[in-house]
Amino acid sequence: MIENLRYYLSERPSIVNFRWSHSQSWGNTWSFLFTSIAAYIIFSLFLHLLLLLLFRHRRPLSLGPIPAVHSLSMVLISLTIFTGILFSAAAEIRDTRWFWRRYKTTPFQWLLCFPLGTRPSGRVFFWSYIFYLSRFLHTLRTFFTILQRRKLSVFQLFNNSILIFMSFLWLEFSQSFQVLAILLTTLSYFIVYGYRFWTAIGLPSACFPFVASCQIVLLGCNVVCHVGVLLLHFMKRGGCNGIGAWVFNSVLNAAILFLLLNFYVKMHLGNRKVKTPENLDSAKSKDI
Numbered sequence: 626m627i628e629n630l631r632y633y634l635s636e637r638p639s640i641v642n643f644r645w646s647h648s649q650s651w652g653n654t655w656s657f658l659f660t661s662i663a664a665y666i667i668f669s670l671f672l673h674l675l676l677l678l679l680f681r682h683r684r685p686l687s688l689g690p691i692p693a694v695h696s697l698s699m700v701l702i703s704l705t706i707f708t709g710i711l712f713s714a715a716a717e718i719r720d721t722r723w724f725w726r727r728y729k730t731t732p733f734q735w736l737l738c739f740p741l742g743t744r745p746s747g748r749v750f751f752w753s754y755i756f757y758l759s760r761f762l763h764t765l766r767t768f769f770t771i772l773q774r775r776k777l778s779v780f781q782l783f784n785n786s787i788l789i790f791m792s793f794l795w796l797e798f799s800q801s802f803q804v805l806a807i808l809l810t811t812l813s814y815f816i817v818y819g820y821r822f823w824t825a826i827g828l829p830s831a832c833f834p835f836v837a838s839c840q841i842v843l844l845g846c847n848v849v850c851h852v853g854v855l856l857l858h859f860m861k862r863g864g865c866n867g868i869g870a871w872v873f874n875s876v877l878n879a880a881i882l883f884l885l886l887n888f889y890v891k892m893h894l895g896n897r898k899v900k901t902p903e904n905l906d907s908a909k910s911k912d913i
Contacts, residue, residue, distance in 0.1 A: 634713070642746075643748070643751035645796045650754060665789075672771050673777040688773060691769070693826055696821040696822035700815055706807065709752045713747075714736065717735075717749055718735070730861075738854055738865035740863070741864065742866065743866040749803075760792050783884070791878075794870040794874060795874075799866050800866070806847065809850075813842070837888065844878065
């Protein structure tokens with residue numbers, strides 16, 4: 626069972642021979658990236674304004690089982706990507722251990738810092754590409770929020786757009802740290818979307834902002850890993866691959882962390898001021 630799973634997730638020729646290129650990969654051009662992000666933002670704004678014009682009342686629209694189905698789908702996709710890149714990273718470590726011994730590099734150092742000259746091909750970049758594509762499925766949450774709550778979150782637009790952009794940079798510049806980043810993110814999404822599915826089918830929710838707390842933990846882990854990348858870049862001869870994209874990625878992560886902490890503090894202060902059950906339920910279910 627495990628051997629079959631390992632073959633289908635890390636040893637198939639289409640995975641081993643994957644290469645990020647304009648001729649082989651869909652959605653890998655800068656024009657596609659900017660067009661898709663612009664279309665996402667414009668359509669979100671259009672849908673929000675259209676609902677405000679057509680329906681003056683702010684009663685939520687029922688979407689039936691669609692949000693629950695989406696959450697369950699994201700749980701399965703996140704679990705598949707997590708398992709696939711875990712098996713693929715283990716296979717890459719096994720196949721290139723001889724090379725690392727020559728340059729005194731450990732597997733953990735490779736997870737944080739790709740050697741200079743690393744190209745976006747092979748197993749781990751295949752799953753990085755699948756993760757990049759899954760970011761577009763994640764944006765459907767924005768439309769659910771607009772339809773159900775008649776609310777457009779600027780942070781949600783910014784966060785989803787930036788995450789798509791960062792996922793593209795990982796592939797385009799063979800950026801260091803992406804393997805650990807994908808493992809941490811997909812694990813977090815597995816938990817978050819599992820919780821969303823749990824609440825969508827009518828089961829009780831947590832007594833604290835569960836989703837926001839998970840995202841803060843994820844970003845905190847990313848900060849620690851980014852410090853490790855920076856140290857390795859200056860300690861290793863030649864530095865880490867894709868360090869320019871990594872610097873830009875770090876700035877964007879810092880911006881997301883600042884906005885998320887600001888959102889979390891405001892929500893916490895709002896809960897302390899108003900303790901009614903209705904407001905508490907609203908705060909716990911806020912989408913970010």
